Amino acid sequence: MTESTTLDIWNPGWPDPFRPTVDADDEYADLVDALREVQEAVTRSLPTPEAAAEAAATLREVARQMRSHEVDEDTQIAGKRWDIPGKAHALAPVLHIDTVTDTTATGRVTVGRFHSGRYAMNGGVTPLIFDELLARLANSAGRPWGRTAYLNVNFRALAPLHTELTVTAELVGQEGRKRFLRGAMYHGDILVADVDGLWVELKPEQTQNISKDLEGRDR
Numbered sequence: 269m270t271e272s273t274t275l276d277i278w279n280p281g282w283p284d285p286f287r288p289t290v291d292a293d294d295e296y297a298d299l300v301d302a303l304r305e306v307q308e309a310v311t312r313s314l315p316t317p318e319a320a321a322e323a324a325a326t327l328r329e330v331a332r333q334m335r336s337h338e339v340d341e342d343t344q345i346a347g348k349r350w351d352i353p354g355k356a357h358a359l360a361p362v363l364h365i366d367t368v369t370d371t372t373a374t375g376r377v378t379v380g381r382f383h384s385g386r387y388a389m390n391g392g393v394t395p396l397i398f399d400e401l402l403a404r405l406a407n408s409a410g411r412p413w414g415r416t417a418y419l420n421v422n423f424r425a426l427a428p429l430h431t432e433l434t435v436t437a438e439l440v441g442q443e444g445r446k447r448f449l450r451g452a453m454y455h456g457d458i459l460v461a462d463v464d465g466l467w468v469e470l471k472p473e474q475t476q477n478i479s480k481d482l483e484g485r486d487r
C-alpha cells in the first residue's frame with residue numbers, strides 16, 4: 269500500500285460548480301488546449317517510425333518539464349476550471365454550458381476522432397459528458413455535495429463526430445439524501461442517448477476526508 273494521506277475534500281464555502289473555483293490562468297487553459305490538439309493529431313496520424321520516435325522524444329521532454337512544476341491534487345488546476353468548457357482537463361470533452369436554472373441545465377458538445385469509437389462517439393465518452401453536466405447540476409444551487417451512485421445510459425442512435433450535439437439535464441426528484449437526475453443528448457431532433465442518474469449526498473464522515481473511503485487500499 270502506498271502511504272496514506274489526508275485529503276480534505278469538503279469545504280462548505282465551495283462555490284456553485286457552474287462558477288469558477290480557482291483563479292483564472294489562461295496560459296494554463298491554453299496549455300490544455302494544446303494538449304487536446306496533440307491528442308487529436310496523434311489519433312489521426314500514422315507517422316513513419318522516425319517521425320513517431322521524434323514526436324515521442326518531444327512529448328517526453330514536455331512531460332519532464334511539467335513534472336518539475338508538479339503540485340498536489342488539491343492545488344492542481346486541471347478539472348477545476350468550471351468557468352471554461354472542458355474545465356482545463358484534457359480527457360474531458362469540451363462541453364459549452366448555455367443555460368442553468370436550479371433544476372435544469374443545457375449545453376453543447378462536439379467531439380473529434382480522439383473520442384471516437386468507430387466513426388461515431390465512443391460509448392464510454394457519452395457517460396463522461398452526461399456525468400459532467402448532471403453532476404454539476406446535482407451539486408449546484410446550494411445543494412451539499414453528493415457523489416454519483418449510478419449513471420444508467422441508453423444509447424439510442426450513433427452520435428456523429430465533428431458535429432454539435434445538444435445535452436440537457438434535469439433534477440427530477442429528491443428523497444432524503446438522494447437526488448435523481450435525467451439527461452438527454454440530441455443530434456438536431458434525433459435523440460442519440462439518454463440517462464438516469466442518482467447522486468447521494470455525502471454523510472458528515474464522508475465529507476471529512478476521502479482517505480477514509482480508501483483506507484487499506486492501494487492507490
Ligand SMILES: CCCCCCCCCCCCCCCC(=O)SCCNC(=O)CCNC(=O)[C@H](O)C(C)(C)COP(=O)(O)OP(=O)(O)OC[C@H]1O[C@@H](n2cnc3c(N)ncnc32)[C@H](O)[C@@H]1OP(=O)(O)O
Pocket residue numbers: 277282289290342348403413414415416417418444445446466468469470471474
Ligand atoms: C480548489 C477547490 C476545487 C474543488 C473541486 C473539487 C470538488 C470536489 C467535491 C468533492 C465531493 C464529491 C466528489 C464527487 C465525485 C464523484 O462523484 S465520484 C464519481 C464516482 N462515484 C463514486 O465513486 C461513488 C462511490 N460510492 C460511494 O461513495 C457511496 O456508495 C455513495 C454513493 C456515497 C453512497 O454511499 P452511502 O452514503 O453509504 O449510501 P447509503 O447510506 O448506503 O445509501 C443512501 C441511499 O442511497 C441509495 N443508494 C446508494 N447507492 C445506490 C446505488 N448505486 N443505486 C441505487 N441506490 C443507491 C441507498 O439504497 C439508500 O437509499 P435509502 O435507503 O435512503 O432509500
